[in-house]
Amino acid sequence: MSFRDDFMWGGATAANQCEGGWLSGGKKDSVADHLTDGSKNRDRIFTYNIEPLVTLSHYEMPFHLSEAYRGWADRRVIDLYLRYCKAVFTEYKNDVKYWLPFNEINNGAFPFGAYMSLGIPLKDHQALFEKTNNTPQILSERYTALHHQFLASSLAIQIGRSVNPNFRFGCMIAGKVYYPYTCNPDDILLTQKMFQDYVYYFGDVLMRGEYGPFSERLWREKGISVKMENGDDEILRSGTADYYTFSYYTTTLISVDPEINKNAVVGLNLHGTPNPHLKTSAWGSIIDPKGLRYYMNEVYNRYKKPLMVLENGLGAEDTLTAEGQVHDKYRIDFLREHINAVKGAVEDGVDVRAYTLWGCIDLISAGTGEMKKRYGIIYVDKDNNGHGSLKRYKKDSFYWYQHLIKTNGREL
Numbered sequence: 001m002s003f004r005d006d007f008m009w010g011g012a013t014a015a016n017q018c019e020g021g022w023l024s025g026g027k028k029d030s031v032a033d034h035l036t037d038g039s040k041n042r043d044r045i046f047t048y049n050i051e052p053l054v055t056l057s058h059y060e061m062p063f064h065l066s067e068a069y070r071g072w073a074d075r076r077v078i079d080l081y082l083r084y085c086k087a088v089f090t091e092y093k094n095d096v097k098y099w100l101p102f103n104e105i106n107n108g109a110f111p112f113g114a115y116m117s118l119g120i121p122l123k124d125h126q127a128l129f130e131k132t133n134n135t136p137q138i139l140s141e142r143y144t145a146l147h148h149q150f151l152a153s154s155l156a157i158q159i160g161r162s163v164n165p166n167f168r169f170g171c172m173i174a175g176k177v178y179y180p181y182t183c184n185p186d187d188i189l190l191t192q193k194m195f196q197d198y199v200y201y202f203g204d205v206l207m208r209g210e211y212g213p214f215s216e217r218l219w220r221e222k223g224i225s226v227k228m229e230n231g232d233d234e235i236l237r238s239g240t241a242d243y244y245t246f247s248y249y250t251t252t253l254i255s256v257d258p259e260i261n262k263n264a265v266v267g268l269n270l271h272g273t274p275n276p277h278l279k280t281s282a283w284g285s286i287i288d289p290k291g292l293r294y295y296m297n298e299v300y301n302r303y304k305k306p307l308m309v310l311e312n313g314l315g316a317e318d319t320l321t322a323e324g325q326v327h328d329k330y331r332i333d334f335l336r337e338h339i340n341a342v343k344g345a346v347e348d349g350v351d352v353r354a355y356t357l358w359g360c361i362d363l364i365s366a367g368t369g370e371m372k373k374r375y376g377i378i379y380v381d382k383d384n385n386g387h388g389s390l391k392r393y394k395k396d397s398f399y400w401y402q403h404l405i406k407t408n409g410r411e412l
């Protein structure tokens with residue numbers, strides 16, 4: 001068993017994390033521009049000999065809509081987004097086949113995504129990774145905004161299919177994986193609840209076209225009231241995704257014991273307490289290749305639609321040698337083990353169509369705003385203070401990945 005002959009290998013980036021030109025060509029500022037400085041070069045979506053997978057919205061809600069509308073909390077934003085989608089679909093209808101309406105839509109359930117993805121003003125959520133301040137009122141607004149994104153995703157898919165019936169759509173969910181910290185049944189039940197609340201809540205709507213049966217329990221427990229309108233159920237049913245596409249970085253340990261939880265860390269791609277069986281990256285993210293195989297089996301058996309791994313990578317500090325080389329064996333090891341896990345999932349019977357590592361070139365971190373935390377297989381000469389020539393250098397991982405692609409994953 002191995003990768004399909006038409007398997008797609010590649011790399012993923014987000015415009016607001018690497019392209020610059022944040023005010024060029026009539027573009028206005030987005031929520032991301034209010035967190036970090038942009039660099040100043042501009043390219044657009046793709047060049048040639050590439051099968052592009054285009055995310056329509058990746059953590060860059062127009063800032064004006066955040067301020068004036070409270071982002072996706074306002075139902076009128078659905079129509080604004082659809083107008084944008086229609087323009088992009090029409091412009092690229094012969095160039096792009098694969099589309100993703102929203103990046104990591106389930107991160108909207110957390111303060112970081114509530115600002116970056118839903119565009120609800122930051123001051124209402126205190127810090128980006130604040131765990132508290134989740135009052136019923138805040139959560140009701142947030143889950144209503146998520147409901148609007150679900151409707152928008154479905155309607156965008158329907159519009160896309162009318163523009164070009166060959167278009168294919170993915171759902172793009174942050175691959176959150178939860179393990180019970182112990183065999184205490186309370187840990188097991190809480191772990192199951194985490195899967196329901198932060199993975200299946202989203203997957204069920206986007207892949208099956210309806211809220212899962214546990215949703216009422218989630219809303220009741222947190223005092224959430226989601227504003228829905230007549231006809232919304234029908235909209236959700238009419239535009240489900242063709243592929244379950246996701247990012248994967250880490251796994252999280254779940255415990256009901258406050259003593260254990262006291263060591264928990266929270267960040268964009270790091271959560272929970274350290275796992276004694278696994279190593280942690282320099283930025284505190286637990287490295288767990290087997291968790292990827294586990295997750296792929298879980299979601300494939302639930303949704304039975306092809307999967308695409310659209311983000312996966314290691315944020316690490318690299319050293320550029322005087323000869324212009326970067327010896328990043330740690331990154332090669334990370335990628336090898338994760339791709340091996342994808343291969344394992346293929347052997348388990350999972351239908352996987354693509355693997356695109358995060359950040360083919362080094363870019364600014366979404367979670368910490370740093371340049372020093374590098375994911376790329378191509379080094380970009382730029383530091384945290386914005387100094388550097390922007391010159392690119394191929395890292396050792398570049399040549400390793402190039403060979404892997406040539407052998408379609410046979411030689412890892």
Ligand code: BG6
Binds near residue numbers: 311367373
């Ligand atoms: C993903 C995001 O969750 O993780 C990317 O979609 C982000 O935008 C990537 O860059 C890596 O996270 P970070 O915080 O290290 O940049």
